[in-house]
Amino acid sequence: MGACLRILLVEDCQNDADLISYTLKRAGCDAQVTRVETEAQFRAALESGSWDVILSDYSLPGFRCEDALHIAHEQNANTPFIALSGTVDEETILNLLRAGAGDYVMKGNLARLPSAVQREIRNAEGRLQRQRLEAQLQQAMKMEAVGRLAGGVAHDFNNLLTVITGFAQLALLDDNPARAGLEQILLAAERASALTRQLLAFSRQQALEPRVFDLNRLIGDMEKMLRRLIGEDIEVITSMSGEPLNVRADPGQIEQVVLNLAVNSRDAMPRGGKLILNTSRRKLEGDAAVAHGLAEQEYCVISVSDNGSGIPASAMPHIFEPFFTTKPEGQGTGLGLSTVYGIVKQSGGSIHAHSELHIGTTMTVFLPASHGAVEELTPYESAPAGSGQETILVAEDESKVLDLVCKCLVGRGFAVLAASSAEAALEILHARGPAGIDLLITDVVMPHIAGPVLASRACELLPNLRVLFMSGYTEDVIRHYGIARRNATFLQKPFAPSELVRKVGQLLDRPPAPEATAGMAKVRQA
């Protein structure tokens, strides 16, 4: 039966108690039986520890078995309760079972007791497992709902911020007397944009740039910066797995995860302590996979542990919710862990928190192990302004964004054609004929004809056409529309005009790469 069972026995007769212990022992049941007689002793025993099974004699002087059952359930409804007696009628037994007793064993037939104990323990474990899964499901559904709300708000804000930032930047290009005010607008817009990025991250709707990389290398590269950030009072200990830990994720985002966890640990140790960063490989199978809500496979694991304040049990269910913070006003937004949660989930992983008050906290991040080879980053190319010879067609149904994009590009010397719908863009394409347009910039989500469909039709007309998609929408929506991020160039709204011009320059400078053409083929199927 495994580890030694802790059995609480309510029994006034020592001889009967001995017989019960003996019966269990003879059946190979390793049990430590603690006998109590009175209600006070029973309550004290329940208070003092946890019990695997409660056995209670039915006929006790001054303490009723029904009361013992009631008290036991008040304390922990899941602890199995078995009543014992020599002489009791059927109706009493039925009443006890109805009140929640697991079983009833006659003292004259104690041989049945060991199997009853075993079965009740198994049932209790099953109940506990079910409760855990239900709680997990409820928590996941809650996070899903909050995520949808946060993502929706962030998306609409991004469109507004694109307009605010863009026009403020354009106005700054001229010698504007309102320069100081415009700069303040840009600063505030930048802060707002950082906030919406965090919300999008939480709702798992960021446009990620995943590639295969080694977690050990990433954390190794961060170590110096982390030590500086964490401060001298805290000892940073890293213990990395000896083998490479390749994962496919957005390395910038995974850095953000490690950073947020490390900063939380630092904040939990204001008088110093230890921060341990550990990486390892783990195969999740069976219950362990279910407990983490993950598929059975190999995972690369990062754990961040501290011996700080720990998290109170009452706060535990809320730590991943956006805006939940226990820090004084102005010191925390409560978006750190929700960002971490979103990034990890969007990367196909999961995060688990374990904390003990005044002892410390361990955050464990699981990311699916990748069998692909490490993909190195190509060096960043700076993009020149337009030569004046390239023609760009812009399709965007949001008139203010269309206006902004066109103004930016005209200002940088490009010839620009504006279309306020995909239909208008197609008309322009047909009218201009082959070689009339070098680049199509299109919004992803537009009424009637979506950006990717427009792009695929345009590429049928002009096979060498380059395409830049822009969207404030989410990764999921983008995938749904058929743009594989690896193969298509994409600009996330809100963007600064300088970012737009840089991407355009990159696209026009670079001949269409084979993989970009493959991307177009994908789009064509969409």
Ligand SMILES: Nc1ncnc2c1ncn2[C@@H]1O[C@H](COP(=O)(O)OP(=O)(O)OP(=O)(O)O)[C@@H](O)[C@H]1O
């Ligand atoms: N390592 C930790 N030790 C103790 N408490 C923690 C730890 N990590 C998180 N918490 C608790 O979880 C709460 C939420 O963390 P989260 O990172 O989301 O927000 P924050 O740190 O309060 O603010 P922000 O990260 O936005 O600056 C914290 O306020 C803190 O109470």
Ligand SMILES: [Mg+2]
């Ligand atoms: Mg934080």
